[in-house]
Amino acid sequence: MESKVNVLSNTEHELEAKLEYSEIKEEIDEAYKKERKSISVPGFRKGKVPLPMLKKLYGEAIEYKASEDIANKKFWDIVKEQNLKPLSMPSMTSLNFEMDKGLDFKVKYEVRPNLDLKNYTGLEIEKPIFKVKEDDIENEVNSMLKSKATFELAEQVTDNNYRITCDLQRVDDDGKDMEGSKSKNLVIDLSDPKVNENIAKNAQKKKNGEEFEFSFVDEHMHGDHKHVEKYNYVAVINKIEKIVIPEATEELVEQISGKKAKTLAELKAFTKKNYEDYYKDQSERIFDNSLLDQIVKNNDFEPSKNYVETILNRLIETEKQNAKQYKQPVPNDNILRTNLAAKAEWNAKWQIILENIAEKENITVSDADLEELAKEEAEKIGIPLDKLVKYYKDSNRGESLVEEKVLKFLKENNTVKEIDPDEKVKEEKAKAEKAEKSKKEKPAKAKETKKKDEDKK
Numbered sequence: 001m002e003s004k005v006n007v008l009s010n011t012e013h014e015l016e017a018k019l020e021y022s023e024i025k026e027e028i029d030e031a032y033k034k035e036r037k038s039i040s041v042p043g044f045r046k047g048k049v050p051l052p053m054l055k056k057l058y059g060e061a062i063e064y065k066a067s068e069d070i071a072n073k074k075f076w077d078i079v080k081e082q083n084l085k086p087l088s089m090p091s092m093t094s095l096n097f098e099m100d101k102g103l104d105f106k107v108k109y110e111v112r113p114n115l116d117l118k119n120y121t122g123l124e125i126e127k128p129i130f131k132v133k134e135d136d137i138e139n140e141v142n143s144m145l146k147s148k149a150t151f152e153l154a155e156q157v158t159d160n161n162y163r164i165t166c167d168l169q170r171v172d173d174d175g176k177d178m179e180g181s182k183s184k185n186l187v188i189d190l191s192d193p194k195v196n197e198n199i200a201k202n203a204q205k206k207k208n209g210e211e212f213e214f215s216f217v218d219e220h221m222h223g224d225h226k227h228v229e230k231y232n233y234v235a236v237i238n239k240i241e242k243i244v245i246p247e248a249t250e251e252l253v254e255q256i257s258g259k260k261a262k263t264l265a266e267l268k269a270f271t272k273k274n275y276e277d278y279y280k281d282q283s284e285r286i287f288d289n290s291l292l293d294q295i296v297k298n299n300d301f302e303p304s305k306n307y308v309e310t311i312l313n314r315l316i317e318t319e320k321q322n323a324k325q326y327k328q329p330v331p332n333d334n335i336l337r338t339n340l341a342a343k344a345e346w347n348a349k350w351q352i353i354l355e356n357i358a359e360k361e362n363i364t365v366s367d368a369d370l371e372e373l374a375k376e377e378a379e380k381i382g383i384p385l386d387k388l389v390k391y392y393k394d395s396n397r398g399e400s401l402v403e404e405k406v407l408k409f410l411k412e413n414n415t416v417k418e419i420d421p422d423e424k425v426k427e428e429k430a431k432a433e434k435a436e437k438s439k440k441e442k443p444a445k446a447k448e449t450k451k452k453d454e455d456k457k
Helices: 021-036 051-082 134-146 197-202 250-256 264-298 305-325 333-360 367-381 385-394 397-412 421-456
Strands: 002-007 012-020 091-098 102-110 124-128 150-154 162-171 177-189 211-222 225-244 415-419
Touching: 002 051, 012 021, 012 051, 021 051, 021 102, 051 091, 051 102, 124 264, 124 421, 134 250, 134 264, 197 211, 250 264, 264 333, 264 397, 305 333, 333 397, 367 385, 367 397, 385 397, 415 421
Parallel strands: 124 415
Antiparallel strands: 002 012, 012 102, 091 102, 150 225, 162 177, 162 225, 211 225
């Protein structure tokens, strides 16, 4: 077989291949055997037509049809042998086949563009350092204990360790009922820190059948505009229950901790460790995402639409498979396509930038790397080393290992700026308030300037 790659442009190549008939005869013979099973000729049962007769009657059609499949197969064989890495689904532009002579074909395919990389090292990237608060630990432990709580009917609310069942009616500023805004038999845990503080406060000393009022203001942004709305409610209590938290016995602590702790102190320490591990993981994820996002912005370009479409289709399929796995409704393809479009484009950009960085920095994965990785995993999962190495090669594990190496390189060659996320939120809020204030002051100043100008005239 003869083959060569024609470079058509920076982003498009063409594979040209030529095969002698003897090189594809085995596949041609298989095609005859396959077609023979479904062809019947007068005087012969289906599947029993002699091959010479089959070739005489249908040979040209059978062999030409087979040549398309053979060309596709040979293309992907060459791709694997020469490590060509087409970005999206290739297209066959030429197919010439002659019986008893041979086959030649051409296939166009997109390739990774070579980028003039810049600003992917020496950056300063913020990394939030989340602090574990004692209140969070107390609330989490109390929540675990509360999951085993019992409830005793009561006549009156005397503190926050109660849950109430009540009817809620939204009212206007004049206290009149708003039509269609009534909810019945809502259960409210007054000890839950997420419950509106006015509910817990105003429910105190109330008895069954009595009512209380509460209000809250909802503020959120609609683009650049802040939406503010006040909600007023009247609540009628239908049932009051005292929340009885069980004693933290060794048996109970083992049960709610999955046998990771025996005492209340151990449970708190175990919970704190979980929080710390979770926060550390989140911090790393946020830093990694921020780093990669900044590098993509610094090297922005327009990726191939076909490549973006290829990635988008993979993301859609993954979402659908996840929905099936977790027995959730399978999302509509059009909705997924809209929701995942931006993610697909970003992933296309990052993948191309990643490969450019790997090439520029000479970051590669050798057979020795795969063997080293296999040594670490073989004993854990009980698979022989040679089989695991082969699996890694067949499943392109090397590509994901390259990505891991590139990410490691980037983290080592950029600077971490640790920040307090709570302080960051305060700063952002202050900036937003300042911008809002400035926005309101501008019309007033403009009006004042206009008046001064008119007075001068």
